[in-house]
Amino acid sequence: MIISIASGKGGTGKTTVATNLALSIESCVQLFDCDVEEPNVHLFLNPVIHKKEPVIAPVPRIDLEKCTFCKKCMNICRYGALAVLKKDVLVFENLCHSCGGCFEICPENAVMEKDRSLGDIEHGSVKGIAFIQGRLSIGQVMVPPIIKKIRSYTDPNLITIIDAPPGTSCPVIAAMNKADFILLVTEPTPFGLHDLKLAVETVKILGIPCGLVINRVGIGNDEVNRYAEKENIPVLMEIPFDKKIAQIYSRGEMIIEKMPEYKTKFQNLFKKIAQIVGKKEGGK
Ligand code: SF4
Numbered sequence: 224m225i226i227s228i229a230s231g232k233g234g235t236g237k238t239t240v241a242t243n244l245a246l247s248i249e250s251c252v253q254l255f256d257c258d259v260e261e262p263n264v265h266l267f268l269n270p271v272i273h274k275k276e277p278v279i280a281p282v283p284r285i286d287l288e289k290c291t292f293c294k295k296c297m298n299i300c301r302y303g304a305l306a307v308l309k310k311d312v313l314v315f316e317n318l319c320h321s322c323g324g325c326f327e328i329c330p331e332n333a334v335m336e337k338d339r340s341l342g343d344i345e346h347g348s349v350k351g352i353a354f355i356q357g358r359l360s361i362g363q364v365m366v367p368p369i370i371k372k373i374r375s376y377t378d379p380n381l382i383t384i385i386d387a388p389p390g391t392s393c394p395v396i397a398a399m400n401k402a403d404f405i406l407l408v409t410e411p412t413p414f415g416l417h418d419l420k421l422a423v424e425t426v427k428i429l430g431i432p433c434g435l436v437i438n439r440v441g442i443g444n445d446e447v448n449r450y451a452e453k454e455n456i457p458v459l460m461e462i463p464f465d466k467k468i469a470q471i472y473s474r475g476e477m478i479i480e481k482m483p484e485y486k487t488k489f490q491n492l493f494k495k496i497a498q499i500v501g502k503k504e505g506g507k
Protein backbone atom coordinates (compact mmCIF):
# COMPACT_ATOMS: atom_id res chain seq x y z
CA MET A 224 0.00 0.00 0.00
CA ILE A 225 1.30 3.44 -0.95
CA ILE A 226 0.17 6.38 1.19
CA SER A 227 1.18 9.80 -0.07
CA ILE A 228 1.05 12.57 2.52
CA ALA A 229 0.52 15.97 0.98
CA SER A 230 -0.65 19.47 1.80
CA GLY A 231 -1.59 22.37 -0.40
CA LYS A 232 0.50 24.64 1.77
CA GLY A 233 3.83 24.32 3.53
CA GLY A 234 4.09 24.37 7.31
CA THR A 235 0.89 22.45 8.05
CA GLY A 236 2.63 19.56 9.81
CA LYS A 237 2.88 17.16 6.85
CA THR A 238 6.27 15.81 7.90
CA THR A 239 5.11 15.44 11.51
CA VAL A 240 2.24 13.26 10.31
CA ALA A 241 4.42 11.26 7.88
CA THR A 242 7.13 10.47 10.45
CA ASN A 243 4.80 9.69 13.35
CA LEU A 244 2.57 7.55 11.13
CA ALA A 245 5.56 5.60 9.79
CA LEU A 246 6.97 4.97 13.27
CA SER A 247 3.61 4.00 14.75
CA ILE A 248 3.07 1.23 12.18
CA GLU A 249 6.21 -0.40 13.63
CA SER A 250 7.11 -2.85 10.89
CA CYS A 251 7.24 -3.44 7.12
CA VAL A 252 7.43 0.28 6.34
CA GLN A 253 9.47 2.32 3.92
CA LEU A 254 9.44 6.09 4.19
CA PHE A 255 10.31 8.32 1.23
CA ASP A 256 11.10 11.99 1.72
CA CYS A 257 10.11 13.41 -1.68
CA ASP A 258 10.23 17.03 -0.55
CA VAL A 259 13.53 17.17 -2.41
CA GLU A 260 13.94 20.94 -2.36
CA GLU A 261 13.91 20.91 1.42
CA PRO A 262 14.01 17.36 2.82
CA ASN A 263 13.56 17.43 6.58
CA VAL A 264 12.38 13.96 7.63
CA HIS A 265 15.98 13.12 8.52
CA LEU A 266 16.01 15.93 11.11
CA PHE A 267 13.31 14.11 13.09
CA LEU A 268 14.38 10.50 12.57
CA ASN A 269 18.19 10.73 12.32
CA PRO A 270 18.49 7.73 9.96
CA VAL A 271 21.78 5.99 9.27
CA ILE A 272 22.59 6.68 5.60
CA HIS A 273 24.44 3.84 3.91
CA LYS A 274 24.24 4.64 0.21
CA LYS A 275 24.11 7.72 -1.99
CA GLU A 276 23.46 7.77 -5.74
CA PRO A 277 23.31 10.61 -8.26
CA VAL A 278 20.24 11.38 -10.35
CA ILE A 279 21.31 12.17 -13.88
CA ALA A 280 19.23 13.38 -16.83
CA PRO A 281 20.36 13.80 -20.44
CA VAL A 282 20.40 17.24 -22.05
CA PRO A 283 21.27 17.94 -25.68
CA ARG A 284 24.68 18.95 -26.95
CA ILE A 285 24.68 20.04 -30.59
CA ASP A 286 27.33 18.92 -33.03
CA LEU A 287 27.67 22.08 -35.14
CA GLU A 288 29.69 20.20 -37.77
CA LYS A 289 26.59 18.14 -38.61
CA CYS A 290 23.85 20.72 -37.88
CA THR A 291 22.08 22.35 -40.86
CA PHE A 292 20.20 24.84 -38.60
CA CYS A 293 16.84 23.52 -39.82
CA LYS A 294 15.14 24.45 -36.49
CA LYS A 295 13.26 21.14 -36.20
CA CYS A 296 14.67 20.61 -32.70
CA MET A 297 13.70 24.11 -31.59
CA ASN A 298 10.18 23.72 -32.95
CA ILE A 299 9.54 20.41 -31.17
CA CYS A 300 10.82 21.62 -27.81
CA ARG A 301 7.82 22.63 -25.72
CA TYR A 302 9.99 24.13 -23.03
CA GLY A 303 11.91 26.74 -25.03
CA ALA A 304 15.21 25.06 -24.18
CA LEU A 305 16.69 25.44 -27.68
CA ALA A 306 17.33 28.49 -29.84
CA VAL A 307 18.61 27.92 -33.38
CA LEU A 308 20.51 30.91 -34.73
CA LYS A 309 22.05 31.38 -38.16
CA LYS A 310 25.26 29.57 -37.27
CA ASP A 311 24.77 28.37 -33.73
CA VAL A 312 22.32 26.48 -31.52
CA LEU A 313 21.89 27.65 -27.93
CA VAL A 314 20.89 25.09 -25.28
CA PHE A 315 19.29 26.38 -22.09
CA GLU A 316 19.97 23.36 -19.92
CA ASN A 317 17.86 24.48 -16.97
CA LEU A 318 14.75 24.64 -19.16
CA CYS A 319 15.29 21.17 -20.65
CA HIS A 320 12.91 18.47 -19.36
CA SER A 321 14.94 15.65 -20.95
CA CYS A 322 11.90 14.57 -22.97
CA GLY A 323 14.11 13.29 -25.80
CA GLY A 324 12.15 15.06 -28.56
CA CYS A 325 15.11 16.88 -30.08
CA PHE A 326 17.25 13.72 -30.05
CA GLU A 327 14.59 11.89 -32.02
CA ILE A 328 13.66 14.54 -34.54
CA CYS A 329 17.09 15.72 -35.72
CA PRO A 330 17.52 14.51 -39.34
CA GLU A 331 21.31 14.93 -39.16
CA ASN A 332 21.96 13.07 -35.89
CA ALA A 333 23.50 16.30 -34.68
CA VAL A 334 21.93 16.15 -31.20
CA MET A 335 24.19 14.31 -28.78
CA GLU A 336 23.48 13.45 -25.15
CA LYS A 337 25.23 15.15 -22.30
CA ASP A 338 24.69 14.19 -18.65
CA ARG A 339 23.32 16.75 -16.27
CA SER A 340 23.33 16.05 -12.53
CA LEU A 341 19.95 16.97 -11.01
CA GLY A 342 20.64 15.90 -7.45
CA ASP A 343 21.03 12.70 -5.50
CA ILE A 344 19.13 10.24 -3.42
CA GLU A 345 20.24 8.70 -0.14
CA HIS A 346 19.28 5.29 1.21
CA GLY A 347 19.22 4.65 4.92
CA SER A 348 17.35 3.06 7.78
CA VAL A 349 16.01 4.00 11.17
CA LYS A 350 14.14 2.00 13.81
CA GLY A 351 13.31 -0.79 11.37
CA ILE A 352 12.10 1.61 8.67
CA ALA A 353 13.72 1.68 5.25
CA PHE A 354 14.33 5.34 4.44
CA ILE A 355 15.07 7.14 1.16
CA GLN A 356 15.38 10.86 0.65
CA GLY A 357 16.09 12.97 -2.40
CA ARG A 358 18.01 16.20 -2.59
CA LEU A 359 17.89 18.65 -5.50
CA SER A 360 21.26 20.15 -6.44
CA ILE A 361 21.67 23.89 -5.98
CA GLY A 362 20.70 25.71 -9.18
CA GLN A 363 18.64 22.80 -10.54
CA VAL A 364 14.86 22.95 -10.94
CA MET A 365 13.87 19.52 -12.29
CA VAL A 366 12.28 17.85 -9.29
CA PRO A 367 10.05 15.09 -10.82
CA PRO A 368 12.95 12.89 -12.08
CA ILE A 369 14.37 12.75 -8.54
CA ILE A 370 10.97 11.81 -7.11
CA LYS A 371 10.51 9.16 -9.82
CA LYS A 372 13.93 7.75 -8.98
CA ILE A 373 13.02 7.54 -5.28
CA ARG A 374 9.71 5.88 -6.13
CA SER A 375 11.42 3.33 -8.34
CA TYR A 376 12.51 1.73 -5.05
CA THR A 377 8.92 1.09 -3.95
CA ASP A 378 8.75 -2.40 -2.47
CA PRO A 379 5.27 -3.91 -3.02
CA ASN A 380 5.72 -6.03 0.10
CA LEU A 381 6.06 -2.98 2.33
CA ILE A 382 3.79 -0.12 3.34
CA THR A 383 5.20 2.91 1.55
CA ILE A 384 4.74 6.32 3.10
CA ILE A 385 5.64 9.29 0.92
CA ASP A 386 6.26 12.75 2.36
CA ALA A 387 5.27 14.80 -0.71
CA PRO A 388 6.41 18.33 -1.47
CA PRO A 389 3.92 21.10 -0.61
CA GLY A 390 1.85 22.77 -3.33
CA THR A 391 -0.06 21.40 -6.30
CA SER A 392 2.47 21.52 -9.16
CA CYS A 393 4.38 18.78 -11.08
CA PRO A 394 6.54 17.61 -8.12
CA VAL A 395 3.43 16.95 -6.02
CA ILE A 396 1.78 15.04 -8.85
CA ALA A 397 4.96 12.93 -9.16
CA ALA A 398 4.72 12.16 -5.42
CA MET A 399 0.97 11.41 -5.43
CA ASN A 400 0.53 9.63 -8.76
CA LYS A 401 -0.38 5.92 -8.45
CA ALA A 402 -0.64 6.12 -4.65
CA ASP A 403 -3.40 4.04 -3.07
CA PHE A 404 -4.36 6.83 -0.71
CA ILE A 405 -3.61 10.52 -0.31
CA LEU A 406 -3.61 11.94 3.17
CA LEU A 407 -3.99 15.70 3.08
CA VAL A 408 -2.70 17.60 6.09
CA THR A 409 -4.24 20.99 6.64
CA GLU A 410 -4.94 23.55 9.35
CA PRO A 411 -8.24 25.24 10.22
CA THR A 412 -7.38 28.69 8.89
CA PRO A 413 -8.47 30.60 5.77
CA PHE A 414 -4.99 29.99 4.22
CA GLY A 415 -5.23 26.30 5.07
CA LEU A 416 -8.69 26.05 3.51
CA HIS A 417 -7.66 27.94 0.37
CA ASP A 418 -4.70 25.65 -0.32
CA LEU A 419 -6.62 22.55 0.73
CA LYS A 420 -9.21 23.27 -1.96
CA LEU A 421 -6.46 23.41 -4.60
CA ALA A 422 -4.97 20.15 -3.32
CA VAL A 423 -8.38 18.43 -3.37
CA GLU A 424 -8.93 19.51 -6.99
CA THR A 425 -5.59 17.91 -7.90
CA VAL A 426 -6.46 14.70 -6.06
CA LYS A 427 -9.82 14.54 -7.84
CA ILE A 428 -8.06 14.67 -11.22
CA LEU A 429 -5.84 11.76 -10.15
CA GLY A 430 -8.90 9.81 -8.97
CA ILE A 431 -7.24 8.57 -5.76
CA PRO A 432 -9.18 8.30 -2.46
CA CYS A 433 -8.18 10.88 0.11
CA GLY A 434 -8.77 11.89 3.70
CA LEU A 435 -7.79 14.72 5.99
CA VAL A 436 -5.69 15.28 9.05
CA ILE A 437 -6.53 18.66 10.55
CA ASN A 438 -3.59 19.96 12.54
CA ARG A 439 -3.56 22.74 15.14
CA VAL A 440 -7.28 22.43 15.79
CA GLY A 441 -8.37 25.41 17.88
CA ILE A 442 -6.43 28.18 16.15
CA GLY A 443 -9.00 29.05 13.50
CA ASN A 444 -12.57 28.20 12.63
CA ASP A 445 -14.61 25.19 11.44
CA GLU A 446 -14.63 26.10 7.74
CA VAL A 447 -12.29 23.21 6.88
CA ASN A 448 -14.64 20.70 8.57
CA ARG A 449 -17.62 22.16 6.72
CA TYR A 450 -15.76 22.00 3.41
CA ALA A 451 -14.76 18.37 4.10
CA GLU A 452 -18.38 17.47 4.85
CA LYS A 453 -19.60 19.17 1.69
CA GLU A 454 -16.97 17.40 -0.43
CA ASN A 455 -17.52 14.07 1.36
CA ILE A 456 -13.86 13.87 2.42
CA PRO A 457 -13.39 11.99 5.71
CA VAL A 458 -11.58 13.77 8.53
CA LEU A 459 -9.45 10.90 9.82
CA MET A 460 -7.60 12.64 12.62
CA GLU A 461 -7.49 15.97 14.40
CA ILE A 462 -4.40 17.19 16.25
CA PRO A 463 -5.09 20.01 18.71
CA PHE A 464 -3.14 23.25 18.89
CA ASP A 465 -1.11 22.25 21.92
CA LYS A 466 1.95 24.01 23.32
CA LYS A 467 3.45 20.65 24.33
CA ILE A 468 3.22 19.31 20.75
CA ALA A 469 4.76 22.53 19.41
CA GLN A 470 7.67 22.18 21.85
CA ILE A 471 8.22 18.52 20.89
CA TYR A 472 8.23 19.51 17.20
CA SER A 473 10.61 22.43 17.74
CA ARG A 474 13.09 20.08 19.47
CA GLY A 475 12.95 17.72 16.46
CA GLU A 476 11.37 14.95 18.56
CA MET A 477 8.60 12.49 17.77
CA ILE A 478 5.14 13.07 19.24
CA ILE A 479 4.44 9.35 19.63
CA GLU A 480 7.59 8.95 21.74
CA LYS A 481 6.99 11.93 24.01
CA MET A 482 3.19 11.59 24.22
CA PRO A 483 2.59 7.80 23.96
CA GLU A 484 -1.20 8.21 23.73
CA TYR A 485 -0.56 9.53 20.20
CA LYS A 486 0.90 6.21 19.11
CA THR A 487 -2.58 4.65 19.33
CA LYS A 488 -4.07 7.67 17.56
CA PHE A 489 -1.64 7.31 14.63
CA GLN A 490 -2.22 3.53 14.57
CA ASN A 491 -5.97 4.22 14.36
CA LEU A 492 -5.30 6.67 11.53
CA PHE A 493 -3.49 3.90 9.65
CA LYS A 494 -6.34 1.44 10.30
CA LYS A 495 -8.87 3.92 8.87
CA ILE A 496 -6.74 4.42 5.76
CA ALA A 497 -6.35 0.65 5.33
CA GLN A 498 -10.13 0.22 5.60
CA ILE A 499 -10.79 2.83 2.91
CA VAL A 500 -8.15 1.32 0.60
CA GLY A 501 -9.49 -2.18 1.32
CA LYS A 502 -13.06 -1.11 0.45
CA LYS A 503 -11.87 0.44 -2.81
CA GLU A 504 -9.90 -2.68 -3.72
CA GLY A 505 -12.91 -4.85 -2.81
CA GLY A 506 -15.19 -2.69 -4.99
CA LYS A 507 -13.06 -3.13 -8.11
S1 SF4 B 1 17.23 19.47 -35.72
FE1 SF4 B 1 19.38 18.89 -35.86
S2 SF4 B 1 20.06 19.80 -37.76
FE2 SF4 B 1 18.15 20.81 -37.26
S3 SF4 B 1 18.78 22.62 -36.10
FE3 SF4 B 1 18.41 21.03 -34.62
S4 SF4 B 1 20.41 20.09 -34.29
FE4 SF4 B 1 20.55 21.28 -36.18
Ligand code: SF4
Pocket residue numbers: 282283296299300301302303304305318319320321322323324325326
Ligand atom coordinates in the same frame (compact mmCIF):
# COMPACT_ATOMS: atom_id res chain seq x y z
S1 SF4 C 1 15.21 16.95 -24.55
FE1 SF4 C 1 13.13 17.77 -24.81
S2 SF4 C 1 13.05 19.45 -23.36
FE2 SF4 C 1 15.20 19.01 -23.64
S3 SF4 C 1 15.85 20.38 -25.24
FE3 SF4 C 1 15.28 18.45 -26.23
S4 SF4 C 1 13.14 18.72 -26.82
FE4 SF4 C 1 13.62 20.35 -25.33
